[in-house]
Amino acid sequence: MWKKWSIDRLAALMWVVAALGMTASPAQADIRVLACEPEWGALAREIAGDLATVTVATTAHQDPHRVEARPSLIAAARQADLLVCTGAELEIGWLPLLQRESGNPRIRPGQAGHFEAAAQVGLLEVPVTLDRSQGDIHAAGNPHLHLDPRRLLPVAAALAGRFAGLDPANAGRYRDNERRFARDWEARIADWEQRAAPLRGMPVAVHHRHWAYLIDWLGMEDVVDLEPKPGVDPSAAHLAQVLDRLKHRPVRAVLYASHQSARPARWISQRADIPAIELPFTVGGPRADSLPMLYDTLIERLLAASRP
Amino acid sequence: MNRIALMGACVCLASTAVAAGNEFNPDISLILQGRYVHADAEAGGFPVGFFPASGGHEEDDGHEHGAAGRGFSLDHSELILSANIDHSLFGLATLAIEDDAVEVEEAWFQTTGLGYGLSLKGGRFLSQIGYINEQHAHAWDFADQSFVYRAMFGGRLLHDGVQARWLAPTPMFLELGFEAARGQFFPGSDEDGDRSGAGTRAAFVHLGDDLGSSNSWRAGLSWIESSPRDRHAHVHDAADVETEVAFSGESRIWVADLVWKWAPGGNMRHRYLKLQAEYMHRRERGELACEDNLADGGLCDEASEDWRSSQSGFYAQAVYQFMPRWRVGYRYDRMNPGSLSADAVIAAWLHADHDPERHTLMLDFSPSEFSRLRFQLARDAATEERETIATLQYIMSLGAHGAHKF
Numbered sequence: 001m002w003k004k005w006s007i008d009r010l011a012a013l014m015w016v017v018a019a020l021g022m023t024a025s026p027a028q029a030d031i032r033v034l035a036c037e038p039e040w041g042a043l044a045r046e047i048a049g050d051l052a053t054v055t056v057a058t059t060a061h062q063d064p065h066r067v068e069a070r071p072s073l074i075a076a077a078r079q080a081d082l083l084v085c086t087g088a089e090l091e092i093g094w095l096p097l098l099q100r101e102s103g104n105p106r107i108r109p110g111q112a113g114h115f116e117a118a119a120q121v122g123l124l125e126v127p128v129t130l131d132r133s134q135g136d137i138h139a140a141g142n143p144h145l146h147l148d149p150r151r152l153l154p155v156a157a158a159l160a161g162r163f164a165g166l167d168p169a170n171a172g173r174y175r176d177n178e179r180r181f182a183r184d185w186e187a188r189i190a191d192w193e194q195r196a197a198p199l200r201g202m203p204v205a206v207h208h209r210h211w212a213y214l215i216d217w218l219g220m221e222d223v224v225d226l227e228p229k230p231g232v233d234p235s236a237a238h239l240a241q242v243l244d245r246l247k248h249r250p251v252r253a254v255l256y257a258s259h260q261s262a263r264p265a266r267w268i269s270q271r272a273d274i275p276a277i278e279l280p281f282t283v284g285g286p287r288a289d290s291l292p293m294l295y296d297t298l299i300e301r302l303l304a305a306s307r308p
Numbered sequence: 309m310n311r312i313a314l315m316g317a318c319v320c321l322a323s324t325a326v327a328a329g330n331e332f333n334p335d336i337s338l339i340l341q342g343r344y345v346h347a348d349a350e351a352g353g354f355p356v357g358f359f360p361a362s363g364g365h366e367e368d369d370g371h372e373h374g375a376a377g378r379g380f381s382l383d384h385s386e387l388i389l390s391a392n393i394d395h396s397l398f399g400l401a402t403l404a405i406e407d408d409a410v411e412v413e414e415a416w417f418q419t420t421g422l423g424y425g426l427s428l429k430g431g432r433f434l435s436q437i438g439y440i441n442e443q444h445a446h447a448w449d450f451a452d453q454s455f456v457y458r459a460m461f462g463g464r465l466l467h468d469g470v471q472a473r474w475l476a477p478t479p480m481f482l483e484l485g486f487e488a489a490r491g492q493f494f495p496g497s498d499e500d501g502d503r504s505g506a507g508t509r510a511a512f513v514h515l516g517d518d519l520g521s522s523n524s525w526r527a528g529l530s531w532i533e534s535s536p537r538d539r540h541a542h543v544h545d546a547a548d549v550e551t552e553v554a555f556s557g558e559s560r561i562w563v564a565d566l567v568w569k570w571a572p573g574g575n576m577r578h579r580y581l582k583l584q585a586e587y588m589h590r591r592e593r594g595e596l597a598c599e600d601n602l603a604d605g606g607l608c609d610e611a612s613e614d615w616r617s618s619q620s621g622f623y624a625q626a627v628y629q630f631m632p633r634w635r636v637g638y639r640y641d642r643m644n645p646g647s648l649s650a651d652a653v654i655a656a657w658l659h660a661d662h663d664p665e666r667h668t669l670m671l672d673f674s675p676s677e678f679s680r681l682r683f684q685l686a687r688d689a690a691t692e693e694r695e696t697i698a699t700l701q702y703i704m705s706l707g708a709h710g711a712h713k714f
Binding site: 069093099109 | 392395396398418420421422423424425426427473474475476477478479480481482514515516517518521524525526569572573574575576577578632633675676677678706709711712713714
């Protein structure tokens, strides 16, 4: 609480200083960010630099659908000035509880302290009909948008705007950081797209709709999903059907995220004689210590599988 | 090209949030729950030596949450509606649908805009004492409620009242709460509700944190005091003749609870272990009256006697998800009927030389997040007679994706 107080006081002081017509150096804000997933934690660090303290609610080893509103997360939400999350109902099993139980009105839905990446970009796979027989689908569309690095640009721009709104004294710094990030990121995207050119049209099987954005970005072809329905774990019967399907439509690889069980992918891999590739799903996954490394590793591993 | 189009999308969507649930309508979820119970005799009797929480009416068993009946039954269908009421309030109602009635299980509002970690709740709500009390039956890990909750609260502690809660601004989870309620539900009494002031008061403190990325825990201490007046129960007195007793006095309960969860890397999708235990101690002191049944050969002559009791109980359970969708669990229940007033005549029916206990094994399978099938086997010694109870249960959840607490 005292930290918040000191921010208010500093802000008040800034006004006085401005009123006196003096030039003040930007205040050292300390915005407490609670990022729902590691990719948004990494992006928030890029934009805010040392102006924010970033806590990440989940790790690359956890399935963001299946996180619990643990006491430690409620305590972190109590202190947060800004939530940076995916949205599109990805965190629906736990985030609403954090927002409600934390007694912190700054991060309520609709407040400046609640930032949703999915609200900043168009989503893929928006369902035409909503019916649970289709599995754990999200009404707003597929939420795993961070695997298309192009979509990170508008998210970064909006996030910089959000930071600037919360901390007007340092608005320039957030904008500068964002511009630097965007310049660097666009160059990287061009490089990745060039390297990934051989992946265009490559047929793959996936375990869960995690990879929709990656596949869309790189122009690969998603032939079959090991999950019978999104969020429903593959059964032996369904895997047998998948195997049958692969006889008619061969694929080059089976993709699964490092937080998922390798078993279904390996089962298919052995029987269909195609590689099962473990891919980092987010920052903190295997050989994905940073945002750029995440896409580097994704492309490297896919390229390795694409070569006959 | 693509990038420009995306940037455009960003500009027009920048200020909107992605709509969820039913737009402006409340989130609605319907819980379908039913079971088949196989047992030799009256299954799942009330723990012997404890004041009947459901009033002792055979036909009232449905009111006591967590008790089993034999054969096929639709044990609990609930309709849950919830939504943000406005920018500073959240509301929720749970309606239990029964054959001839709709029971209001919960109907409350909660503030969300007070700040400073404070929140207020008002209406009918499940008390936040202990751990499992706040959970609905469909979130339980076993098909029935533990003995200790059935004996102390008739299944769970429900309030018509208010709650104030404060979450401390600390890195570790620390929550303090206070509740004041009408107190018409056990351990209070109907008659007790008819007055100004609060018939039941409760206070709790919860602490919790993570240990590394694989372990998390929560521990709590709670205190509940109630002043029942004429809390009725139909019983058989020591001469085995029916009578109605009524307790008036003070009932004080304290609860210690601990939950520990382990999942490799914090990923609960494949494997996790959940350990949970709660201990309760109740002290009651006051007057016990009983209806005259001398004519029938009973012992009651409408006089009342001094009543003191000191009783306790606990349950401890472990649930292990050994592969996706499959879980096994074991629970141990034990009650200590403890000491009653030495010269009890009326209360003599409560004297028990038996400590109720129960072993329960559970196996459940969840085809998806929204459905669960469960098989449970219990060795039940709620009374002197030990019996085996087999239960098959289904729990289905339709509609909005409910968020479950830790």
